[in-house]
Amino acid sequence: MTSPAQQPSPQLFFQTINAYQRSEALKAAIELEVFTAIGEGNSTAADIAKRCNASERGIRILCDFLCIMGFLTKDGDRYSLTPDSAMFLDSRSPAYLGGAIEFIASSDLTDAFKNFADAVRKGGTTRPDGGTVAPENPIWVKFARGMAPMMALPAQLVAKLVDPSADKKLKILDVAAGHGLYGLAFAKNNPQASVVALDWPRVLDVARENAANAGVTDRYSTIEGSAFEADFGTGYDVILLTNFLHHFDPPTNETLLRKVHAALADGGRAVTLEFVPNEDRISPPDAAAFSVMMLGSTTSGDAYTFPELDRMFANAGFSHSELHQLPPTIEQVVISQK
């Protein structure tokens, strides 16, 4: 993506100003089921076009672009899926995450980036009611349905990191549970784990479905409402804060964390999953870039560095916090001790 040394070039400008076409082309390929068609054995533009009810010319140009972007490979006039595309974009794969476009490419989110200069001027979203964090915003139902497949692996990894022996009774609160997969991974990992999931009522419908599918309904209960207003109860060993703190500013988070602290049993732990940039705020690139998502879609959210998160937890009364990588994901886990 960079220019040859010493040779001024408008190439990066040109690529970046047209980058939106990459998003639109990927979305179109998912909508047309191009990846599934190729996974089923269709490999030429003519065969894929027939399977997808599209023009051969359109499919040829789209598939060439998918090769350029790294989603397909091409040998002569035959297209093949990359291993990642076969796993995540063929709708017959259990790890299919094409449904994520219902959330991640929905106009609820993408509209927040129109006239982005206004968000930069203001320092926060220009969308009404604080953007995505507006109470009972239906986007979180789309999130819960669409993003679950993307969360299956990180959820397992978090459960194994936090509860490696999985041999003790564990009472878990899953704050803003969404699809519920993080809490459910603990319940599946440890037969003595019980989970209380908190979220808006319509979002919890999705979490309860997933609990039923996981066969852990007897160890799964719910609290409906806002994390800032609902009564958490007490005596939790683990309170999960997965992809939640980035929506709010530090004082708001500290208010919540004091409530989390009070709800934990002695020796309990808050477990935070976040995009955590280094202190330079520009690396690693994907985690650091998440702050732009928050500038566009929330009033005052951010991708926080570990020292910032550590300070919020300390101010809320936690004794110490530790940062853990979670490869191969781009997120990290902060474990904070009561």
Add this chain to the structure above:
Amino acid sequence: MTSPAQQPSPQLFFQTINAYQRSEALKAAIELEVFTAIGEGNSTAADIAKRCNASERGIRILCDFLCIMGFLTKDGDRYSLTPDSAMFLDSRSPAYLGGAIEFIASSDLTDAFKNFADAVRKGGTTRPDGGTVAPENPIWVKFARGMAPMMALPAQLVAKLVDPSADKKLKILDVAAGHGLYGLAFAKNNPQASVVALDWPRVLDVARENAANAGVTDRYSTIEGSAFEADFGTGYDVILLTNFLHHFDPPTNETLLRKVHAALADGGRAVTLEFVPNEDRISPPDAAAFSVMMLGSTTSGDAYTFPELDRMFANAGFSHSELHQLPPTIEQVVISQK
């Protein structure tokens, strides 16, 4: 942009589906004059924010993202321009091309990529009247004004390639001249060159302005109208087809090229500047990706390979065509002999 070997990852999916935020952030930075502000010596988020009438928080997040994308560098809390950004994105630079967003990021173009699946189904633009090639589409005035700075270097390179000695009388027709820079580069390169520019009337206003600025008005004349309908006249030594053939299908191009052939003097040459992918149609990536721009914005345009262009010229009566690289640009030049 690729996953570590053997480790399945949804990272490329996530990056690509969010790629539109890169376009929007770059557009916002240009609109807010962030690059100019930094070029003037403002280096902290606070100072840049003050200069750009924006919030410090918004500027900090935007500038970090510009670092991640490769447009800025960061040392501590101080941002600097890269050499490319200083040359092309600081509005005080003579090579400033921020004005290109008025064309390249205009809704005339970007709307063509909404519901892109429909364009793939149809095999062409879903925009009315054939998209960007509709007669007298005002987008070409935006093009002529906005894209000129990006074309200054390639125009010089084409003139020097085609007329290296610059010591003979040369009569040039510049088809779909737009800003006029290609023809004007010949006029500036060779004091015996005269140029006839053809385009829609309002577009020619821009070309005539540029001719006046170049001081070559006495060797510059114009023909108003469509390249397919206007009378070209005859006896041209060079006919320029710069970024034109990609808008149309091969039969349409051959019709035009027969007209070009007839208008050339004996020994005359057609000079075509194009995005020319290799025969695999997926390399080089930027030239090959241009076909997506044509799928979205035209009825039947494409980025043609050299064998395809060669065949069109041969079918129109040209004796032979040669392909020339034009580094550092990503386009190539086809010189076709009458």
